[in-house]
Amino acid sequence: MGKARKRIALKDAREGMVLAESVLSGSGVVLVAQGTVLSRALIEAIERKGIAQVFIEEEAACEWSAADLEAMQASVEGEVAARFRERPSGALMEAIARAALSVEARKRLKGGANR
Amino acid sequence: MERTVESLIARVHHLKTFSSVVMEIERLVSREDASLRDIAAVIEKDPPTAAAVLRLANSSYYGLAQKVGSVTTALSVLGLHTVRGLVGMAAVVRAFAGATFTLVKPELLWLHSLGCAASARVLAGEAGRGMQEEAFMAGLLHDIGLIVLLEAAEEDMVRVKEALASGAFDSQAEAEREAIGFSHAEVGAALASRWHFPEPLVHAIRYHHSAQACEARARKNLPASVDPHRGMLGVFVFIADQLAKAMAMGDTVDPLVSPIPEGLWTLTGIPVEALGRVMEEADELYEDLVDSLVFSA
Numbered sequence: 001m002g003k004a005r006k007r008i009a010l011k012d013a014r015e016g017m018v019l020a021e022s023v024l025s026g027s028g029v030v031l032v033a034q035g036t037v038l039s040r041a042l043i044e045a046i047e048r049k050g051i052a053q054v055f056i057e058e059e060a061a062c063e064w065s066a067a068d069l070e071a072m073q074a075s076v077e078g079e080v081a082a083r084f085r086e087r088p089s090g091a092l093m094e095a096i097a098r099a100a101l102s103v104e105a106r107k108r109l110k111g112g113a114n115r
Numbered sequence: 116m117e118r119t120v121e122s123l124i125a126r127v128h129h130l131k132t133f134s135s136v137v138m139e140i141e142r143l144v145s146r147e148d149a150s151l152r153d154i155a156a157v158i159e160k161d162p163p164t165a166a167a168v169l170r171l172a173n174s175s176y177y178g179l180a181q182k183v184g185s186v187t188t189a190l191s192v193l194g195l196h197t198v199r200g201l202v203g204m205a206a207v208v209r210a211f212a213g214a215t216f217t218l219v220k221p222e223l224l225w226l227h228s229l230g231c232a233a234s235a236r237v238l239a240g241e242a243g244r245g246m247q248e249e250a251f252m253a254g255l256l257h258d259i260g261l262i263v264l265l266e267a268a269e270e271d272m273v274r275v276k277e278a279l280a281s282g283a284f285d286s287q288a289e290a291e292r293e294a295i296g297f298s299h300a301e302v303g304a305a306l307a308s309r310w311h312f313p314e315p316l317v318h319a320i321r322y323h324h325s326a327q328a329c330e331a332r333a334r335k336n337l338p339a340s341v342d343p344h345r346g347m348l349g350v351f352v353f354i355a356d357q358l359a360k361a362m363a364m365g366d367t368v369d370p371l372v373s374p375i376p377e378g379l380w381t382l383t384g385i386p387v388e389a390l391g392r393v394m395e396e397a398d399e400l401y402e403d404l405v406d407s408l409v410f411s412a
Contacts (some may be wrong), residue, residue: 026180099394
């Protein structure tokens with residue numbers, strides 16, 4: 001998995017965070033490049049440009065052991081299967097179940113099972 | 116006393132205010148000669164909606180260097196279609212905020228509608244039919260009749276939920292007809308036509324649980340003056356409703372995914388292999404909307 005990115009309000013930006021996406025002006029000019037480590041002054045400068053949100057890189061979620069991953073996979077599978085009235089059958093419903101599984105697993109890996 | 120759709124709707128007072136801004140905007144949009152300023156004037160009369168429009172225009176998504184301070188400017192930045200969706204959303208948020216039912220948490224029901232709206236929008240975009248905004252709006256409003264039933268007949272809806280859980284019925288609409296005499300889809304359509312929503316939107320709300328009716332309409336060659344999208348709105352909402360349930364976006368009286376007939380899916384022209392991407396995208400849009408609109412409202 002690549003590095004996860006997260007959109008945050010600028011007021012929540014802190015020194016040391018890394019921009020996951022360049023900050024652009026209204027006309028598309030790069031104001032601060034992707035990969036830049038934010039400093040106090042930089043955050044204030046972005047704020048003055050009237051930009052309210054930035055994308056930052058998220059710390060890689062805690063290390064998952066093989067056993068943890070397997071347990072997570074099993075619990076996600078069970079949870080997603082329970083969302084269906086009938087066991088998904090046919091190419092279409094199977095594809096929907098698979099996609100729902102991968103959306104859910106991605107959220108768990110990011111540690112964002114808040115919704 | 117005999118219950119009718121009308122008598123139930125009349126009992127839900129907070130929905131009366133729901134309609135005025137939405138209706139006025141829809142009426143203006145349908146007129147060729149309405150200017151952005153006319154439309155802005157309607158929105159300005161409703162401060163929460165005006166605030167939502169300004170907030171989105173000023174969000175980083177649009178990345179403007181200058182602050183947008185007027186609704187007219189916001190309209191030109193966002194585009195009319197997006198603003199229509201926003202107006203609908205602001206109105207729906209308020210309709211749910213006034214709700215008193217407890218069978219489903221109102222905020223979760225609202226998230227289900229938002230999930231359906233996001234999914235319908237992505238599906239319409241993927242199908243390349245240029246009707247994303249209408250699909251979004253239809254997804255947002257598809258369960259509007261459910262608010263009426265939950266507010267005006269919650270005891271019956273408790274029985275509906277139990278009947279569904281026990282497996283006595285396959286579809287919520289059927290269980291509702293048995294318990295109440297008509298389904299939330301029918302009530303929603305009555306409400307939508309009373310508000311003079313465009314006919315395709317009324318149809319999509321009425322038939323979002325009937326794959327057969329959606330398919331029949333989509334296969335009928337309706338003149339563009341009646342339905343420019345040839346019944347596809349209902350098809351997208353039917354599918355999007357199931358996708359939102361599959362991704363557990365919010366909650367509803369019947370949270371279980373029902374099978375989507377392959378014939379209905381075929382009408383979208385989207386290959387099954389694209390579903391993974393479509394659902395990822397729908398989830399991303401949903402999370403964005405939840406973050407930037409709902410909880411800052």
